Amino acid sequence: MVPHAWYNALPELGLTLPPDIGGQSRLARAKGMQVPASLLRQEMSTRRWIPIPEPVREHYLGWRPTPLRRASAFERSIGTNSRIYYKYEGGNLSGSHKLNTALAQAYYYKKAGARCLTVGTGAGQWGTAVAAACSVFGLECRVYMVRSSAEAKPYRPALMRMLGAEVISSPSPRTEAGRRAVAEGDDQGGSLAIALAEAVEDTTEPHTHFCAGSAETYSLLHQTVIGLEAIEQLKAAGEHADVVVASLGAGSNLGGLVLPFLSDLVEGGRPRCVSVESTACPKLTRGRYAYDYVDASGSIMQKMFTLGSTFVPPDMHAGGLRYHGTAKLVSALYDQGLLEARAYGQRSVFSSAAEFARCEGVLPAPESAHAVHAAALEARRADDEGREDCVVLGLSGHGLLDLAAYDSFSSGAMLDAVADDAAIARALDRLPSRPDARRAVTVD
Amino acid sequence: MVPHAWYNALPELGLTLPPDIGGQSRLARAKGMQVPASLLRQEMSTRRWIPIPEPVREHYLGWRPTPLRRASAFERSIGTNSRIYYKYEGGNLSGSHKLNTALAQAYYYKKAGARCLTVGTGAGQWGTAVAAACSVFGLECRVYMVRSSAEAKPYRPALMRMLGAEVISSPSPRTEAGRRAVAEGDDQGGSLAIALAEAVEDTTEPHTHFCAGSAETYSLLHQTVIGLEAIEQLKAAGEHADVVVASLGAGSNLGGLVLPFLSDLVEGGRPRCVSVESTACPKLTRGRYAYDYVDASGSIMQKMFTLGSTFVPPDMHAGGLRYHGTAKLVSALYDQGLLEARAYGQRSVFSSAAEFARCEGVLPAPESAHAVHAAALEARRADDEGREDCVVLGLSGHGLLDLAAYDSFSSGAMLDAVADDAAIARALDRLPSRPDARRAVTVD
Numbered sequence: 001m002v003p004h005a006w007y008n009a010l011p012e013l014g015l016t017l018p019p020d021i022g023g024q025s026r027l028a029r030a031k032g033m034q035v036p037a038s039l040l041r042q043e044m045s046t047r048r049w050i051p052i053p054e055p056v057r058e059h060y061l062g063w064r065p066t067p068l069r070r071a072s073a074f075e076r077s078i079g080t081n082s083r084i085y086y087k088y089e090g091g092n093l094s095g096s097h098k099l100n101t102a103l104a105q106a107y108y109y110k111k112a113g114a115r116c117l118t119v120g121t122g123a124g125q126w127g128t129a130v131a132a133a134c135s136v137f138g139l140e141c142r143v144y145m146v147r148s149s150a151e152a153k154p155y156r157p158a159l160m161r162m163l164g165a166e167v168i169s170s171p172s173p174r175t176e177a178g179r180r181a182v183a184e185g186d187d188q189g190g191s192l193a194i195a196l197a198e199a200v201e202d203t204t205e206p207h208t209h210f211c212a213g214s215a216e217t218y219s220l221l222h223q224t225v226i227g228l229e230a231i232e233q234l235k236a237a238g239e240h241a242d243v244v245v246a247s248l249g250a251g252s253n254l255g256g257l258v259l260p261f262l263s264d265l266v267e268g269g270r271p272r273c274v275s276v277e278s279t280a281c282p283k284l285t286r287g288r289y290a291y292d293y294v295d296a297s298g299s300i301m302q303k304m305f306t307l308g309s310t311f312v313p314p315d316m317h318a319g320g321l322r323y324h325g326t327a328k329l330v331s332a333l334y335d336q337g338l339l340e341a342r343a344y345g346q347r348s349v350f351s352s353a354a355e356f357a358r359c360e361g362v363l364p365a366p367e368s369a370h371a372v373h374a375a376a377l378e379a380r381r382a383d384d385e386g387r388e389d390c391v392v393l394g395l396s397g398h399g400l401l402d403l404a405a406y407d408s409f410s411s412g413a414m415l416d417a418v419a420d421d422a423a424i425a426r427a428l429d430r431l432p433s434r435p436d437a438r439r440a441v442t443v444d
Numbered sequence: 445m446v447p448h449a450w451y452n453a454l455p456e457l458g459l460t461l462p463p464d465i466g467g468q469s470r471l472a473r474a475k476g477m478q479v480p481a482s483l484l485r486q487e488m489s490t491r492r493w494i495p496i497p498e499p500v501r502e503h504y505l506g507w508r509p510t511p512l513r514r515a516s517a518f519e520r521s522i523g524t525n526s527r528i529y530y531k532y533e534g535g536n537l538s539g540s541h542k543l544n545t546a547l548a549q550a551y552y553y554k555k556a557g558a559r560c561l562t563v564g565t566g567a568g569q570w571g572t573a574v575a576a577a578c579s580v581f582g583l584e585c586r587v588y589m590v591r592s593s594a595e596a597k598p599y600r601p602a603l604m605r606m607l608g609a610e611v612i613s614s615p616s617p618r619t620e621a622g623r624r625a626v627a628e629g630d631d632q633g634g635s636l637a638i639a640l641a642e643a644v645e646d647t648t649e650p651h652t653h654f655c656a657g658s659a660e661t662y663s664l665l666h667q668t669v670i671g672l673e674a675i676e677q678l679k680a681a682g683e684h685a686d687v688v689v690a691s692l693g694a695g696s697n698l699g700g701l702v703l704p705f706l707s708d709l710v711e712g713g714r715p716r717c718v719s720v721e722s723t724a725c726p727k728l729t730r731g732r733y734a735y736d737y738v739d740a741s742g743s744i745m746q747k748m749f750t751l752g753s754t755f756v757p758p759d760m761h762a763g764g765l766r767y768h769g770t771a772k773l774v775s776a777l778y779d780q781g782l783l784e785a786r787a788y789g790q791r792s793v794f795s796s797a798a799e800f801a802r803c804e805g806v807l808p809a810p811e812s813a814h815a816v817h818a819a820a821l822e823a824r825r826a827d828d829e830g831r832e833d834c835v836v837l838g839l840s841g842h843g844l845l846d847l848a849a850y851d852s853f854s855s856g857a858m859l860d861a862v863a864d865d866a867a868i869a870r871a872l873d874r875l876p877s878r879p880d881a882r883r884a885v886t887v888d
Contacts, residue, residue, distance in 0.1 A: 062517070062805050073506070093805040095844075135802050155599070155844070158851035162798055162807075354606055358579050361506050361537040363606075400539075400599070400844045407602035 073359035096397030098129035106133035120196035123319030124156030131165035148189030193296030215250030223256020251327025280417035284341035308427030317405035345416035526823035540841030542573035545666035550577035564640035567763030568600030575609035592633030637740030659694030667700020695771025724861035728785035752871030761849035789860035
C-alpha cells in the first residue's frame, strides 16, 4: 500500500516550469548547497514515475501508509451531510509530512558522500524532520533555528537534540552572517533569512552540505506518497473525492496531496483542489505571478505567486505559512486554473481546529488547522447547494508542540492576523523588474 | 477487536482483597466523592466479564484497538535475538492510557446525574484524560493542578483548557485547603495532596463530584482493554508472550496490561509479568505490605505495598511514578508471587527510551520509558540464557509534552534519582500501627 514510486505530475499535466534565474550569490550557492545530481535529475525528469529507493521506502514503512480517517464526529458537530476525510501525516516522530522528503534527501546526500547536513529552520518542523532523517542514515546534523522561535517553542530544539542534532540559536557567533546580524542590529530574535544564511555558510568542513528545504520541486515529488495513498484508500472505502483541501506554506504539503488527484489515477473526474493560506500571508489570493527572490539573500529568482520577498507578515501562530512565495509548481497549477485558493484568519481557523480536536482526538498543527477550517466550509457549502460532497483534507502535522497557540485561542487573547494592504503594495512594488537584464544565468 | 467487556480478574485468581479502612474524614469522603454505585458494584463483582456500556465502547472505537507493534529496529539496535512488542496507548488526544478509565468514569458519573467533575492532578496526565472525557460526555471539568507542575509543563494546562476544562493552579485562593496551604508555608509550588484536597472541597455546588483517580480497582478493570487486545493481537501474529513488562505508578497501567495475561485466555502458559518502578520511589522492591493511607489527607487506609504516605521521593522526571503506594489489587498480585518487580534509575531509563524513539519513531513518556528499559534488559537476559523470548511492553503514553526531561538527558544534566535509605526507613516507621484500634469502618 506504500507506493513503490513517486508521481511526477509534470509530463501528464503538460507543464514546463519557467526556468530559475540565478543571482549574484550563485557561486556561493554552488559551493555550499551542492545539491546531489540525483535530486536535480528528478526535477528535470520526463518520467511519470520515479522509483523510491528501497532504503527510503523501508523507512517509510515505519509509519506509512498514514491513516485516511473519516471525521464522523466532526461532521456531526458541524452538522453537515457531506463526508469529511483527513489524511493524517502527524504520526511520525518529527510530527509532520516533512519527513517524507527529509528522509529521501538525507538518503541522496549520504549516497553522494555527505557526512553532515546543515539546515535553517523557523518554526522547527523542517529542522526536526532533517534531524530525524539524519539520525536514520547516520549523518550529523546542525540546525540553525531562529532564536525567538527556539525560545518560544523550547520542545522543538529538545526534540532535535534527542534525535542527535546540534541546535544553534540564530543569530549565532559561529558564522560571519550571524556575527554581522548581531553587530548590525538589535534584532537578536533572528529571522529565517539569517538562519538560512548561517546554515549555508557553515558548510566549510569536508562532506558538509546545506539541505535546502521543502519548497523544491523534488520535495513536492517526494510528498506525492500522501496523495497516492489517499487515492487508494478512498477507492477501498468506495469513495470518490469531490474536493481536496490542503494548506499552503511553500507548497510541499499541498503539492504532495493534490498532484496525484490531478492525474488519470483518479477515475470519474478530477476533484476540485483548494489551497488554503492565511490572511496574514495571502500569496495566492493577493499576490502576483512574477519572478521574485526565493529568500532574503537575493540569490535565486523563480516565477511564482508572491507577495514580494521583502514582505513581512504580521504575527501569527502558523509559522509554516509565513513564506512570502509559492513553489513554482504550485504557482503553475494556480496559474493554469487547476487550483482554487482561499485565505482565512486564524481565529476562525483555530475555532474549527479546536472543535476538530475535541471530536476526533487529533490536534491539528496551526498550519493544518487552516485546511480543517476550509474543509468544514466546503462541506457546509455543499449542504447549502444541496449536494453531499466527499471532502478530503490534508492534516499535515500534529499541534502538540504548538499548544501555546491553542492556549492563546482558548483564553480569547488571539487576534486575527491580516496582511496590511499598504505592506503588500509596498512589497509588490519592490519586486525585481526586468529580471532578464540582470547578470543572470538560467540553471534549469 | 475492541473488547465488549472488561475482564474482572478477581474470581479467576481466587483473590479477595483486604478491606479498606476509613479514617476520620470518611464523612467528608462520602459527601464529596459520592462514587456512583455502578462503579462500586464493579469493584465487588464476582462476574468474570463486566460489559462495556455501548456509549463508552463507541468512543473507544475512536482510537482503539491501539496498535501492538514489533520494535524490530530497536531489537537490531540493542542487538537481541529476542522479539520485543509494544502496546502503544499514546495515540489518543489525552496522550496516555488514562483515557480508558476516565471515559468510563465520566459516563457513570453523568448517568448518576453529575454535571461537573473536579479532579486533582500532578504531572497532568490524569487531569488531561478527565478533561477529554468530560468534553465527550458534556460535563464541566475543573482541574486543580500542582502549581510547580503547571508552570514546568505549560502545554499540559493548555491542552486541558483546549478541551474545555478550567485549570486552577494549586494551592489556590478558591478553597479552604488552598488558602491554608498558602497561609501555612512557603510551599507555593504545591503538592498532589493539596491539589486533591482542593478538588474534593470544591464540590459544594449541586451535581458536582470529585473524580477519584486512577488507582481504584475499577480503574484497573477498565484498563484491561489493553491486555485483552494485546492477547488477541499476539495470537494473530502467531506469538506467545514469554514476558510482559509494564511501569508501575499506582497500578492502572500495569494492571490493565498484566491482568488478562494471568488468565486462562492465554494458551500455552502464563508469561512472567514484570513491574517496573523508579529507584526514586521503589514501593515494591523496597516497601512493605501493610495498611497505609492512600493519600496525605489520612482519610482511607488500604493494605498495599508502600513506602509510607509521608515518604517524599527525590526529584525525578517520571511524575506518574512518584506515588508512595500501590493499588491494592497489584499489591495482592505481588504478594501472591504473580508479579516480579524491578527498579531502575532514570539515566539508564532515558538512554533506552531515546534509543527506542530514534529507532521506532515513538517517544515514550518518562513513565513508559521505564518499561522500555526493562524490556530491553529482559530481551538481553534471554539472549544470555540462550533463549529467544517474546517480550511485550506497555507503552502507556507519549512523551511529547515531557521533552524537557529528554533535554535534561541529552545535555548530560540528568542525575539518577535514588530514594534515600534513611528517608524510606523514616517513612516506614511512621506507618499507621494497629489500624483496627482506630475509629474505623470497613467500607467494602
